[in-house]
Amino acid sequence: MIPAARTAPARTVPVRTVPVRTAPTRPAPAPGGLRTxxxxxxxxxxxxLQGVFxxxxxxxxxxxVTLPMPGPAGRARFRPRPGTAPDDLTVVPEGRTKAARAAVLAVAECARRSGRAACGGELRLTGGVPVGLGMGSSTSDVIAAVRAVAxxxxxxxPPDAVARLAVRAELASDPLMLDGRPVLFAQREGRVLEVLGPALPPLVVVGxxxxxxxPVDTLSLPARPPAEAGADEVRAFERLRALLRRAVATGDVRLLGEVATASARIGQRVLAHPEFDDLTDVARRVGAAGVQIAHSGSVAGLLFDPAAPGLRHRVRSCVRALDAHGIPATRTFTTTEEIPHGPAHRGGGRPAGPGTARRPARLPAL
Known part of the structure; x- marks a missing residue:
């Protein structure tokens, strides 16, 4: 009798599970080819600078001419509801009527351009800055809403189409839909009057x-039609425009500060900020190039040349002096930081302006 062959027990080979990385997917399109x-x-x-030109x-x-500020941004998410009326729009948070109007206008524009049906949906707004401070909160909401719908x-x-929709939605718009170059912008018409140069000189701003x-109720401010501006008044603004153009071309921070201060002083005729004299006095004592004030809000800034000697000391002295006058400092920032547009709206890099090779001093966190 031949003994049965002995078989070795089967070896269990461990199997490594390799996770498969997949690219994030966008939400599935809704009927009609629309997506969130x-x-x-x-x-x-x-x-x-602000006036009549x-x-x-x-x-x-x-x-x-606005002062760009890196960082805070308004964000919008538009979730379409195909089959609903174009003006059937829910806005979160409630009360953002300008952004809602912009979204409805954008739906009509995008439906015309794409051949798809216009519909309502939900518009959700986040981020940005508080309203009423003169920092473009409503325009930021409006442009974000238009871009979300698109x-x-x-x-x-294109920026000119966004500008037209923004002006229709809020009557006057800031040039936040553009590429960051300093422009003289006709805010009630949504068009560029002049590109002043490739970029502003680098600035350090103590806000x-x-x-x-x-907050300031912009609609309560007295408004005068540009056609009623006197010839002397227009000549004064055109002179400031020419000086600002030169400041941008030569990278002259001191000249830019003089233009901003002169514009703020003219704006005092309407805004009448009681702290204005204190603000300009602080700027003089700490060696700031000048001051700038929002024409439709309460935010202001002291402008410094980042290449000025003793910048850190100047900035700290500025904050202490503001505090002594009961004027709260908000944030210190530089204008040379890049302002991103987001993945769906990324433009080319911001062009370098005069003097951009100078590295701003590292600032204290304020």
């Missing part, structure tokens, strides 16, 4: 809040 869209738009820190045809029109329709609207930071 997102949009983003920056805010700003008030104006460097002449356009290329010699016509008087209101115009402004993204939902698979489109990217502060006037009037205790209370």
């Amino acid at each position: 869209g997102t949009g983003r738009a920056p805010c700003h820190h008030g104006e460097l 002449l356009d290329g045809a010699g016509r008087r029109c209101a115009g402004l 993204d939902g329709y698979g489109l990217r609207l 502060c809040a006037l009037g205790g930071g209370s």
Whole structure:
């Protein structure tokens, strides 16, 4: 009898499970080819120059130059509801009527451009800055809403189209839909009067809040049609425009500060901030290049040349002096930081301006 062959027990080979990495997917398209869209738009820190200017045809029109501020941005998410009426729009948080109006206008524009049906949906707004401070909160909401709707329709609207929709939605718009270059912008018409140069000179801004930071009701401010501006007044603003153009071309922070201070002083005729003299006195004592004040809010800033000697000491002295006058400092920032547009609206890199090779001093966290 031949004994049965002995078989070795089977070896168990451990199997390594390798996780498969997949790219994040966008939400599935809704009927009609629409998706949930997102949009983003920056805010700003008030104006460097604001007044009445002449356009290329010699016509008087209101115009402004804003001070860019890296960081805070308004964000919007548009979730379409195909089959609903275009004006059937839910807005979160409630009360953002300008952004809601912009979304409805954007739906009509995007439906016309894409050939898809217009519909309502939900618009959800987050981020940004508090309203009423003159930092472009409403325009940021409006532009983010327009971009979110366009993204939902698979489109990217050109800046001039966004500007037209923004003006229709809120009557006057800041140039936050543009690429960051300093422009003289006709805020009631949504068009660029002049590109002043590739970029502002680098600035360090010590922000502060006037009037205790209370919001300003822009609609309550007295408004005068540009056509009623006197010839001397227009000549004064055109002179400031020419000086600002030179400051941008030469990288002259001191000249830019003089223009901003002169514009703020003219704005005092309407805004009448009681702290204005204290603000300009602090700027003089700490060696700031000048001051800038939002034309429709309470935010203000003291402007410094980042290449100035003893910058850290100047900034700290500035904050202490503001505090001594009861003017709360808010944030210190530099204008040379990049302002991102978001993945759906990323433009080219911001062009370098005069003097951008100078590295700003590292600032204390304030």
